[in-house]
Amino acid sequence: MRALALDVPPQQLAVDAVAVALAGGQPLAGAALELDRLLGGLISEVLGAGEHRGRPNEVLPLPTGGRISARRLLLYGVGSGSDLDGQRLRYAHHEMVRAARNYGYRRLGVVCAPPLSAGQLGAVVEGCVMGAWERRSRQTGSRATSLDELQVTGFGTGRGDDVAAALQMGEATNRVREWQNLPPNELTPDALAGIGREVAGRHGLDLEVLGPDELRAGGYRLLLGVAAGSAQPPRLLRLEHRGAGGSGPRLALVGKGITFDSGGLSLKTATGMETMKADMAGAAVVLSALDVIAARRLPLDVMAVVAATENMTGPAAQRPGDVVVGAGGKSVEITNTDAEGRLVLADALTLALRRGATHLVDLATLTGAAGTALGHAGTVAVSNDEELWGLTERAAELAGDRAWRLPLYPEYRGLLRSRIADLRNSGYGEAGAICAGMFLEQFVENRPWVHLDIAASSWNDNDDLTSIPRGPLGSGARLVVKLAELLAAGDR
Ligand code: BES
Ligand code: MN
Numbered sequence: 038m039r040a041l042a043l044d045v046p047p048q049q050l051a052v053d054a055v056a057v058a059l060a061g062g063q064p065l066a067g068a069a070l071e072l073d074r075l076l077g078g079l080i081s082e083v084l085g086a087g088e089h090r091g092r093p094n095e096v097l098p099l100p101t102g103g104r105i106s107a108r109r110l111l112l113y114g115v116g117s118g119s120d121l122d123g124q125r126l127r128y129a130h131h132e133m134v135r136a137a138r139n140y141g142y143r144r145l146g147v148v149c150a151p152p153l154s155a156g157q158l159g160a161v162v163e164g165c166v167m168g169a170w171e172r173r174s175r176q177t178g179s180r181a182t183s184l185d186e187l188q189v190t191g192f193g194t195g196r197g198d199d200v201a202a203a204l205q206m207g208e209a210t211n212r213v214r215e216w217q218n219l220p221p222n223e224l225t226p227d228a229l230a231g232i233g234r235e236v237a238g239r240h241g242l243d244l245e246v247l248g249p250d251e252l253r254a255g256g257y258r259l260l261l262g263v264a265a266g267s268a269q270p271p272r273l274l275r276l277e278h279r280g281a282g283g284s285g286p287r288l289a290l291v292g293k294g295i296t297f298d299s300g301g302l303s304l305k306t307a308t309g310m311e312t313m314k315a316d317m318a319g320a321a322v323v324l325s326a327l328d329v330i331a332a333r334r335l336p337l338d339v340m341a342v343v344a345a346t347e348n349m350t351g352p353a354a355q356r357p358g359d360v361v362v363g364a365g366g367k368s369v370e371i372t373n374t375d376a377e378g379r380l381v382l383a384d385a386l387t388l389a390l391r392r393g394a395t396h397l398v399d400l401a402t403l404t405g406a407a408g409t410a411l412g413h414a415g416t417v418a419v420s421n422d423e424e425l426w427g428l429t430e431r432a433a434e435l436a437g438d439r440a441w442r443l444p445l446y447p448e449y450r451g452l453l454r455s456r457i458a459d460l461r462n463s464g465y466g467e468a469g470a471i472c473a474g475m476f477l478e479q480f481v482e483n484r485p486w487v488h489l490d491i492a493a494s495s496w497n498d499n500d501d502l503t504s505i506p507r508g509p510l511g512s513g514a515r516l517v518v519k520l521a522e523l524l525a526a527g528d529r
């Protein structure tokens with residue numbers, strides 16, 4: 038797909054359709070008003086009749102009757118006021134482009150009249166690129182229209198770099214979604230490591246891939262314990278972009294890469310397992326983010342660490358009741374084999390620390406409780422460090438990739454207490470997302486750390502949430518790239 042920012046009046050865009058953003062309840066202004074005039078008051082008539090209310094996911098095609106160069110006008114809503122943050126804006130454009138493709142438009146113009154500010158160009162382009170993602174790519178005979186060209190106008194000239202960056206970030210997000218969607222018989226732990234190899238190869242990054250022998254030698258028994266029930270060998274990989282050559286902070290992005298989570302012997306229900314091929318979303322995010330970070334040659338040392346394995350029920354599977362000591366040296370009583378993410382992440386965090394990481398950010402589809410807390414609308418965060426959290430919060434806002442912090446009250450520590458080991462791996466049912474985060478905190482050796490639980494924010498399976506796209510969302514990728522940029526710029 039091509040994306041261009043043009044300084045051409047919307048009535049002259051050479052496209053199939055011109056999409057015009059409507060903000061709920063706000064009067065037409067700027068280019069939209071001009072288009073309305075050229076079209077004999079068509080837009081205001083539709084608005085006056087209440088046929089469009091400017092809400093996200095409200096997309097209405099109208100014929101232009103040859104009065105402008107495009108054959109169709111596409112009215113779409115973006116919401117308004119304080120509703121309109123970067124995530125809403127991106128998803129509104131996602132849904133608009135999806136509708137445009139359903140109508141068969143291959144070349145699309147997007148008119149960004151007020152109320153969108155100049156800074157929102159990136160949001161518009163990223164959202165549109167995400168909407169161009171083809172989720173049915175594996176269906177034989179699928180003939181969904183692909184978007185060939187996006188022309189954005191209303192942001193002025195000289196925005197080529199901004200458009201290119203947004204296109205790159207949108208495509209990186211789409212890659213995460215593609216990987217989330219890969220069937221687990223294809224995306225095995227070794228195949229996931231293969232993606233890491235490709236990313237490393239593309240940019241000449243340091244690469245380390247540990248298999249079962251190296252994992253045993255390094256004492257990574259928490260990861261090995263989870264992998265024990267699977268016929269697929271686990272992989273622990275690390276790739277690093279040395280953008281600062283060893284000076285300044287060394288950021289580790291640590292991703293949960295469970296390529297399928299059956300729950301292990303604490304088996305999930307059939308419905309509980311349905312989307313568990315995407316339990317590697319955290320891994321996908323850190324690999325795709327590092328790809329962008331390396332491509333942009335950010336002046337920062339950033340490593341991606343991925344713990345890749347299945348969680349299965351084979352004859353050697355670990356049992357509830359097992360006690361396992363991982364690379365971090367703490368003993369863990371496995372009270373629930375379905376709380377496997379924190380186990381593999383604990384070892385991955387230890388690897389990152391052993392390799393010199395100074396700042397840790399982990400991303401994981403870790404708990405159903407994250408969905409209970411925030412639903413699909415945002416990522417649950419916990420952190421032990423005000424400064425790193427402050428940067429993360431800013432990055433989330435700038436990237437339109439929401440994260441909301443929950444507290445680590447000391448009282449919750451009791452939820453991790455085991456009678457026979459240092460820790461137990463599952464709590465007692467309350468504060469589930471926090472409890473999982475607190476388990477990880479035991480393995481970060483007091484380094485600045487942020488944990489992002491993307492269990493619900495990275496996949497929307499709720500039909501009622503129409504202003505959030507369905508299926509994989511790639512959440513977290515935009516956030517961590519932005520965070521690395523802030524760190525690289527010395528914003529700390
Ligand atoms: N992968 C799941 C979490 C999950 C649930 C992700 C739903 C996406 C959608 C994780 O491994 C898990 O099973 N967590 C358990 C933890 C519990 C046993 C303490 C959960 O949330 O039920
Ligand atoms: Mn699980």
Ligand code: ZN
Binds near residue numbers: 295298375402
């Ligand atoms: Zn899991």
